[in-house]
Amino acid sequence: MYFDNAATSYPKPQVVKQAVIDFFNEENGSFQRTDTENSDFIFKTREKIARLLNVESPSNIVFTSNSTESLNMIIQGFLKKGNHVITTATEHNSVIRPLIRLRKEKMIKISWIECNRNGLIKPSDIMKNIRDNTTLIIVNHGSNVTGQVQDIEQIGNMLKKYGGKIKFLVDISQTAGHIKIDNSKIGADFLAFTGHKALLGLPGIGGFYINPEIDLTPLKVGGTGVLSELLEQPKAVPLRYESGTMNTIGILSLYHSIDYLNSLTLDKIESQLKQKTKYFIDRLSKLDNFEIYSLENPLGIVSFNVKGIVPSRISHFLLKDLNLKSRSGLHCAPFIHEFLHKNPFGCVRLSMSYDTTNDEIDTVCNYLERLNENVAVIQNIKLPKIYEMPSIRKVEDR
Known part of the structure; x- marks a missing residue:
């Protein structure tokens, strides 16, 4: 996927x-x-x-x-x-x-x-x-x-x-x-x-x-x-x-x-992706260990973190268990994360297309629901802090 x-x-x-x-x-x-x-x-x-x-x-x-x-x-x-x-x-x-x-x-x-x-x-x-x-x-x-x-x-x-x-x-x-x-x-x-x-x-x-x-x-x-x-x-x-x-x-x-x-038609593409992101976010919002940063949107993007787990590990699990390709990290946009979360490792991003099927979305949601139930087993004992979060406040000209 x-x-x-x-x-x-x-x-x-x-x-x-x-x-x-x-x-x-x-x-x-x-x-x-x-x-x-x-x-x-x-x-x-x-x-x-x-x-x-x-x-x-x-x-x-x-x-x-x-x-x-x-x-x-x-x-x-x-x-x-x-x-x-x-x-x-x-x-x-x-x-x-x-x-x-x-x-x-x-x-x-x-x-x-x-x-x-x-x-x-x-x-x-x-x-x-x-x-x-x-x-x-x-x-x-x-x-x-x-x-x-x-x-x-x-x-x-x-x-x-x-x-x-x-x-x-x-x-x-x-x-x-x-x-x-x-x-x-x-x-x-x-x-x-x-x-x-x-x-x-x-x-x-x-x-x-x-x-x-x-x-x-x-x-x-x-x-x-x-x-x-x-x-x-x-x-x-x-x-x-x-x-x-x-x-x-x-x-x-x-x-x-x-x-x-x-x-x-772009109207149809926009409508479809809004429906898909809304459904995806609604399901993830019910998971108590998930912090979600996306709202319903026409770009097909759903970004989140799981408490106590480095986001790259989530992407690794998805690839290993579902053969699913995703993206984790700062996504070449370092400043926005200052306003989303405090995780220096960024977040997990799942981004869909018009061709992404409802069955694929359900498969991912079902997997993440099972992961949520087992968070205590796979959480990092302590999230390492290897660098400071990039901040616009440190580069702004006042």
Whole structure:
């Protein structure tokens, strides 16, 4: 059984797998570097993603290797010395680490917004922290730890009064492919996505939407296949941000996976995952040794700890006894755990997909109910403390 879809989705749709096989058998050449390759699907994939996010210009969909590269490109390409950034305790290390590095270079200041015990922030807290030199707000749309989804439409509407002075970056790594994202209502200047999670594409493909009025300093420069006579990077988007040979096979996977998602409809996916998480959480809530951090959510995530047991042991038991793949630890999002629990080892995360069956959920719940009855036998005598919990209070610029 596979309960680690928040890390990467499995299985991929049959139509995606077949398209990859056909590509290797029938195509050759390199995008924009040969006349023999049928590269039209690349622009068509931009169009599909633009419709999925409800943004106007497909040319402002930039392809990267994943959300990590997208977020680094935006953060490092946009921020300048003296800028102030507001972000949240729910962020992934793909946001935290670039910001911390820029901060250590004495370049920027950062304010971190706290969350509640389920990972939700108050949009009003963002507004309270805005300063004269605030240039960028960064918000993780859906927590990869708890599955809770932030009200980014409210945040976007609140920022309108600043007339575009403050830019808005939303990390949609967990939400794209799970729920509808309508940027005409959000007003985000950047939307960073990855392909291998709920978008059901291959690993190694991702991208971002960029407001056409914004120019970033590219993270890398080099060959674009066209305009080779220019000795500086072309200004036109997306060429400006897509140096080097593109991951055409990854883009092809999104071309087909988005069609598959549209055939299911995002409304149906969201509804199904809310039902599954609610059922799962309702059953676990009856277990007296379980501490649950998730509420009903459309991302399929249920996170918890069992009193007195290191979370990695729970994942080990699930793998050994049920052949179930899960995830334990801090999940590359260290700050959120400060507000969820006091366990320095993080938590257990079970993440479902649209294809997860009710029988699979019942099997896991039945197993965890038996584990709850035998906690005294398997508890650690004393939970070791090997390091301090990461804290936003230790890195915030006051």
